[in-house]
Ligand SMILES: Nc1ncnc2c1ncn2[C@@H]1O[C@H](COP(=O)(O)OP(=O)(O)OP(=O)(O)O)[C@@H](O)[C@H]1O
């Protein structure tokens with residue numbers, strides 16, 4: 001049965017100088033699902049991501065990936081094992097070209113990343129694969145542009161292409177549609193749906209339209225603890241969840257289609 | 260790419276004829292500091308690491324070259340290689356300790372360790388303390404080219420500079436250089452893509468230290484002595500100034516910066532005496548306030564503006 005869950009946390013706790021940001025979270029992410037992690041601001045969602053990817057060390061508790069305890073692994077190791085994250089704030093390499101952004105992710109597998117005596121053009125063998133990845137997210141015509149010049153929505157698409165380059169088993173996306181206009185939101189939502197084939201996605205997302213539209217399971221986090229878990233229809237009518245959100249966001253939660 | 264090729268050609272042509280127009284020892288001094296600044300720029304400009312103790316590599320290699328040539332009788336080429344490798348090894352030690360921290364803490368650790376080495380050099384007998392290590396023979400290159408001749412030595416020093424400059428540029432434009440740029444641009448993202456950034460930073464640090472050492476060793480050969488000045492934190496500050504003034508993160512910037520500062524010091528030293536320090540300070544402030552991109556950076560921006568406006 002354990003094989004059904006790609007990722008499992010057991011009683012995960014993170015304290016910052018006495019303040020408990022994550023309080024005993026047991027999270028189970030089913031293989032092949034799009035799993036959404038939602039909750040009000042400051043609920044501890046990003047902190048959970050930082051714990052999962054080892055950017056922060058948990059105060060207590062353990063993390064298991066494919067049944068193996070990865071609680072004490074290093075962040076770069078986690079990535080090589082197949083868990084690749086994106087960040088809440090845009091995470092492109094701003095002054096590299098769009099193509100180079102993706103190539104950086106591909107390059108590690110060549111095994112020449114420490115070779116300071118080799119010319120850059122030895123990386124050109126990766127261009128074909130990089131262009132394929134860019135095509136997947138609709139960026140092939142932007143390949144030579146410097147990443148910083150991309151419009152915001154396209155930057156998020158570039159991040160996804162870069163993440164995909166590593167062919168991660170588990171993708172962690174921290175608010176992939178934050179700060180986007182309607183068109184971009186739809187674009188990124190469809191993109192996530194598309195790339196989730198044959199892999200697992202765990203995403204933090206505030207936009208209920210996106211959450212309702214594509215996620216298989218939703219975990220609601222509030223004040224560092226799991227408040228509710230289940231499919232969207234169950235979670236949205238849960239009185240605890242509605243109370244935690246309060247105010248305007250309740251309507252958002254209740255009527256995702258009207259968004 | 261083409262424009263840069265023209266730049267390389269012009270610079271090389273200029274350097275080939277320079278000793279016929281200018282006092283060769285002055286040009287050699289410029290070349291040594293230019294290589295030193297280029298090595299420093301590999302860290303600050305292309306990796307985003309501010310080492311504030313880089314003089315320790317210049318100074319250490321100067322002493323090692325001087326001692327191995329003068330006392331152990333090493334031929335000059337072997338002395339230089341041995342000194343550069345020693346500096347690289349020291350770079351590995353200091354780098355390993357410093358890269359655990361970033362930003363200002365990184366800079367402070369490099370400064371502290373460099374100061375530690377400075378006091379070691381002040382105390383141990385082989386450096387000659389305050390007097391310096393005097394009377395290092397230039398010797399014969401490969402056993403037959405007499406380096407006591409300033410012109411012969413000049414072309415040897417130029418060859419060293421070209422090698423160092425080439426190696427730095429190759430490093431910048433290599434698979435490794437790509438990873439360095441990624442780390443400078445967004446370290447957290449580089450980690451999340453599976454790169455052990457500490458290892459990449461350490462290799463960059465070791466390369467930079469080794470090349471700074473090559474510059475220091477060459478300088479000892481030129482002046483026939485090694486002194487404490489080269490290991491002093493003033494010199495660490497000077498290399499920051501040279502790189503900033505020339506344009507950090509640009510290929511030619513450190514060369515332009517080193518040439519400007521060394522020439523200025525040379526011209527002004529007998530005229531204004533200790534006022535030189537004040538002038539250097541003024542240049543530093545000027546750079547930081549209005550000349551952010553440095554000589555080469557500002558020229559590049561101007562060129563872009565002009566061609567872009569067309
Ligand atoms: N490094 C830190 N040191 C101290 N407190 C922190 C740290 N990181 C996060 N916190 C606190 O932990 C709590 C949870 O933060 P977190 O960023 O995980 O929330 P979030 O659910 O991602 O919120 P948002 O929706 O605003 O992104 C917040 O109260 C935050 O102030």
Ligand SMILES: [Mg+2]
Pocket residue numbers: 045046047088
């Ligand atoms: Mg967050």
